[in-house]
Amino acid sequence: MTREDFEVGSAKSLIQAQGKIPQIDVIRGIAIIGVFLYHLYGAVFGIDNFQWAGDFKDYGAIPSKWFAVFYPYHFGFLGVPLFFILSGFCIHLSFLKKEKYSHEKGGKINLATYTKQFLVKRLIRIYPIYLIALLLFIFVIPIAPLEPAQRSLQLWLHIFMVHNFHQDTFYGVNPSFWSIAVEFQLYLIYPILLYFRSKFGIGKTIFLITFFSLSYGQIAYAADLQIQSIAPHSYVIGGLTIFSKMPFIFWWIQWAAGAFLAESMFKGKTIFEPNARQIGLIMITSLISSQYNPAYVFHIFVFVLLSIIWIQNYTLIKRKINQIEIVLANIGVVSYSFYLVHQPLLIHFPNWISKLPKLQFNYLQNPFLSCTLIGLLLFIPIYLISLALLHRIEVPTYRLAIKLSDKLKR
Template sequence: MPVPVQEIQTVPKTSNQHLLYLDSLRALAAIYVVIHHAVLHYYPSIKDLSEYQLTPTQSILFQFLKHGYYAVDLFIVLSGFSLMLSVIKNDYLIKGGYLKFIKRRIIRIIPPYYSAVLISLLLIWFFIKDKSGTQWDVCIPVSRVDIIRHILLIHDFYHSSFPRINDVLWSVAVEFRIYLFFPLLVYLWKKQGIMIALFTSVIISLAGSIALIYLSNGNTDINLTAPGVSPYIILFTTGMLAAEFSYSASDSTNYIKALYYNASFGKKILAPAIFLVLFILAKNLLKNVQSPNTDSIIKYLMDVLMGILFGFTLFFLSTTIQLNRNNHWVIKALSWKPLAWIGTFSYSLYLIHSPVLQLLSKYFLAPIEISTSTKSYLLIIIGTTSAIAIAYIFHVLFERPFMGLKNKPKIIPIISV
């Protein structure tokens, strides 16, 4: 039965609705990263599984678990979506202006980040400073320059510092940098329109990439894989667009939501399918191009594609909830409170899980004479459970105290990666 436009309801500006599915998605992304790193721990070349003698079951499992960057893509899209929700509720204005916004972001993101840096350094110094033949080896040794770059949030620009200390911290620098552009994007969104804001994010991303390519000609240590804001500012803006389509009170967005839900299944997946086909074609063409930047271009395109697909997912979930279809099986699954609870401290889980996995690997699994695959499975189970427990303690000590130092928005606060 067709859904009339009048039945589409947006979240009221006075609503305190807690969007459980956002917390659950954060939890799933964080848990996926932990499991990905548990596998990567013993299979560092997981991107090329042909190097290992794997069973068919292992090959299928590891193929699914080797895409850790996709979880980062989801985190970035969720960040744009969450921040845009509060902007929409405030008539497309940032509460308190630019400086207050940046102050809130600093208070929310930086103290837990610096705490994770310090704890990781202490663990390296006393317990996990030796090479072990695992993925952790990329985090050590740590130089004075690495520490300074991490403090300044510029370590993602350098190959030599990118994975040091704790190999997940690069994304915190990237996302915090994106926050600096958010007020500009909101201003353009309100004054010039959505397309200008989207175009601006693309220009910023391309300009950053071109600048890095130019700098890399004179400095081979410049990292072109995932530094700066490229391509993640595009994903961030995609999340903003998903929030606009999902929760804007305008007649046009309500019409789009009704049109989407009244469409056939084939039409609903048409746009994501087109993006997927275009990516596959582009990836195959680029494989034949002999260029040192080919891998970076392929990853750039894949990240943008995943960002668009995640944006569609958020639009689907939000619209489903607004149509009071909470009995939809996806909504029910993402409303599971234990999963949503993990999502409330997913930032801490992301920050601290890597050294936890190495501690378990070195002091618990290494002394046991079992196969590498068995160690990997055990690290997935024990490591994920332990990381969640320790992350909650970290959250209570180093994240939650700072969450109370700012005015918390009605919509759940952004979780960085």
């Protein structure tokens, strides 16, 4: 991509335009870099956060001083909720453009037809490359040995994208895959958001989703405990987390927040325009709550607020994208492929190095260099692999998704 690809128009016309919003790929680039650093941090030190000691973090129990120095890498995990927010934003914005086009033609969107088109398009968009990565990390380069029964459970739950409903498969095969299951389940319940929006409007719908999600959490955990108690020693039943890992908890709130932002901006409105002091206060509140266990979930909600403020203000900037942003955007373009393959490669890297005696220099065990130079040297080949996957798999399947979706219109 070049600078000319990223020229930005006026605020409202940009949001209602048929083309892409260029800054979205910049944000995706930042999000995937954050996720990469978070997983690099965990791979280098064996843990990715200070452990809880009651309600507070135990700052004394750390592997080394470098763990504290590179602790900011931990906050890269926030790239995942940022991806959920962006997903809700982009998908709902696409719907709003279709709805506007239908109204201009004197018609109305049929939600049943739209839902079929949407789900087919999204499934074909995300599933083929996910399936390839799944088979690769189960049969070719698994991150851990699997017994036949374990492999079978992992394979089938992952194939149907319900692996977030079991404790052993949630982080199995590839720890990053859990969010792919949640993402597709969010697609499945998107029509619920659209239905309530048609009845009550987007504002009341988001309120209902938030209220339901917060109320649902406690019931869900209790329901899972009841299911597990039926056969606590069963490998399958004893590990079920069907209700507590449904996307209805805070993931739906994150996704719906993105949809709410899209609709507000599509109408030429802004949600919240804080000054620098207010933003600083919000950030401090988020940081403090992240260090106190009872308030930890609040930390995620504050981050959602910060994210929608940032996306709102950043996407309305009327200027050309600079060179740094172009680099980030090019990383953002491959973020899905990158997300699918990066973590197992980070996990395997120390083992691969240990089998190459000529490369076993002391600096490979230096946490400082591992979190800086070696991290960069790992990032580049993973990016190149992701770029190849984008052009060889993602782009062709995306074109196929559009064709099949268009056929459903007829």
